[in-house]
Amino acid sequence: MIQIPPGVRRSLILALAVLSPALSAVANEPGRRPNILFIFSDDHAYQAVSAYSDPRALLNTPNIDRLAKEGVRFDRCLVPNSICGPSRASVLTGQYSHINGFYNNTNSRFDGGRTTFPKLLKGAGYQTAVVGKWHLGSDPTGFDYWCILPGQGIYYDPPMIEQGKTARRDGYVTDVITDVSLDWLKNRDRSKPFLLMCQHKAPHRRWSPAVRHLGHDRDRRYPEPPTLFDDYSGRGLAERDQDMTIAQTMNDDDLKLVDSPERLTPDERKAWDAYYKPRNEAFRKADLKGADLIRWKYNRYLHDYLGCVKGVDESVGRMLKYLDDEGLADDTIVVYASDQGFYLGEHGWFDKRWIFEESLKTPFLVRWPGVVAAGRVDAHLVSIIDLAPTLLEAAGVAAPADVQGKSLVPILRGEAPTDWRKSFYYEYFEYPEPHHVRPHHGVVTDRYKLVRFSTPDLDAWELFDLQNDPRELRNVYDDPANSGVVTELKRELERLRRDLKVPAQPPRAAFGDRPLDAATKKP
Structure with a gap:
């Protein structure tokens, strides 16, 4: 061991004490902290992300897959409460529903006075924005800019509430959310790092694709999940007595057996009718029954649902291209996730809610150049409640003591924390x-x-x-x-x-x- 004379040691300590604030200031310069782009979809099943390699190969999602190739794919990202609003509240707070008070979509309302990670980032010098689906009842707080859908929002020419003022936006909802997000990025304060939460409505029920994606599958007959005709034997009353089956619960609106939606332009309505009307007429003439009827519904459902996902994937591509073109990719954390998983015919179901895998597990991909090794696959039990402490640590901001998630930063760096959770509630x-x-x-x-x-x-x-x-x-x-x-x-x-x-x-x-x-x- 090298012996340092006491006088030299004191000089070194004094020098470090003088330099320490300067070093901290450099570490906290806006350019030194990562930008954060959080892309959040609604009801996007991991089975419909090609990076997750579902055996049915339902859809190719090259832009979302790019994040897996250039970052990490988490294979067990679980949600604490598999339903839209509660998941969004958990992302913002890093807390379970029983702590943040947002339990359900029916009568819960988010308390805008609560501490959230966007508020903390804003207080630490980040410029913050949220665009798209909010679905929390109250107005967003903690954002320099917000432009959100009222409630669930609609797919075509959606009204949006921008900083408290409502106005109709022309176009398909996924494109509109992307346009508004990109406009904010182009006009942001470039002296600050940014947090942008780009939150899509798609592919939420009633699964209405952009007109350009009608017929995207060329009338493909999709492979069926092995449990499409599940009779729920081997389980209890809860699984049998539910109301979310393709066979019984899907209605004519879901299946596009009604008139074309409002707010389409004349050209869009013409394209919509040209796609759906002849297929609907053929369906009615066939007078399908039993398993054949369920199969028809399943295939119509997947056409529409996956058409919505195609729009989301295109949006991700546009966002990533902007980062590339502006030279921001290396300085930006990009996260892609959904508010929960979703059933694509497994157990004969659509929707979510259950503790079972298709509902519980969400796609979760993270790209962080210089920190996350490209192409990694991770099997740790992680959750969307981990996002808040993770993004705060990445920005050099301490997480509040009441946050119940855990920072993923060590895992993102490739470490294997010995104290990581082995179970999840x-x-x-x-x-x-x-x-x-x-x-x-x-x-x-x-x-x-x-x-x-x-x-x-x-x-x-x-x-x-x-x-x-x-x-x-x-x-x-x-x-x-x-x-x-x-x-x-x-x-x-x-x-x-x-x-x-x-x-x-x-x-x-x-x-x-x-x-x-x-x-x-x-x-």
Whole structure:
């Protein structure tokens, strides 16, 4: 070891003390902190991102895939509450619904006074903006600029609320959101790093593609998921008594068996009718029944849904091109995610809500040049609640103590934290409307899911072994061979509930507008 004389040591310490503030100032210069582009879609299933290699090969998404090739693809990014508004509140706060107070889409309203990561970034010198779907009831706070869809928004010529003023925007909603996002980037204060949250409506129900994407699949007959005709045997009342099947729940609006939508231009209406009318006439003449009818609905659904995804993928391409053209790509973190997963015919379903894989898991891709090695695939249990602390750390801003997510920065750097979560807590509340999925909570590990459904007419436990039953078709809770697993997982579930400060009983408002005891039968 080199011995430093005491006098020299004191001089070095003094010099470092003098230099330290200057070094910190350099580290915090706007140009030294990464820009952040967060692209968030709505109900985008990982099965419809080609980087995730679904066996059905449903759609090619080259622009979203580019983020996987140039960054990291997370294969187990889970959501804490699989429904639109609650997921958005969790992204902003890094907290579960029972902490941030946004439980459901029915009657929850986001408290704009809450601390959010955009507010903290804005306070640290970032220029912040959110464009597109907001769906949180209150106006955005913590943003220098905001331009959002009212409520769910509509697909064609959507009204948008810009800084409190509502005006109609001409065009297809995904294109409009992209245009507004790019306009903000072009006119931003270039002396500051930026956070832009570009949040799409697509591919949310009722899955209305841009007219240019009608017929994109050339009347392809899509491969069917093995569980398209699931009869829910091997599971309980909760799975059987729901209202989200392609067979029974999809209506004529969903399936485009009605007149063309409002707000189309004459040329767009002509193209719409030219695509749908002859196919609808052929469908009516065929008078399909049973499995053949379900197959027709499934294929119409996928045409429309995937057409919406094509628009989102094009938007990602436009955003990435802007970063390239402006020389910003190397200085910008780009995140692509959806607010939750979605069913594309698995178990005969559409929609989300469940703790099961297609609903629970969202696509999650991160590109951060100089930090994330290109082409990585990561299997850690991560979540969208991790976004807030991750982006704050990347910007050099401390996360609040009440944030429940964990920063992904070490994982993004390629490290393997020894203290990373081995289990994940899930909660769902909204019931009985609109899809009659019973409230439930549970614990998820790399192999198992332990779930408890709880309504006045049902108090039931289920256990799924993903290793032996990856499609989650058999509840093995009562199998004596799993008694040890059940005991261990119940202990872990209680630990998570305690650590996450989950109340013993959620407030009545968590479930929606109707009294819970009036919802024991499917409406």
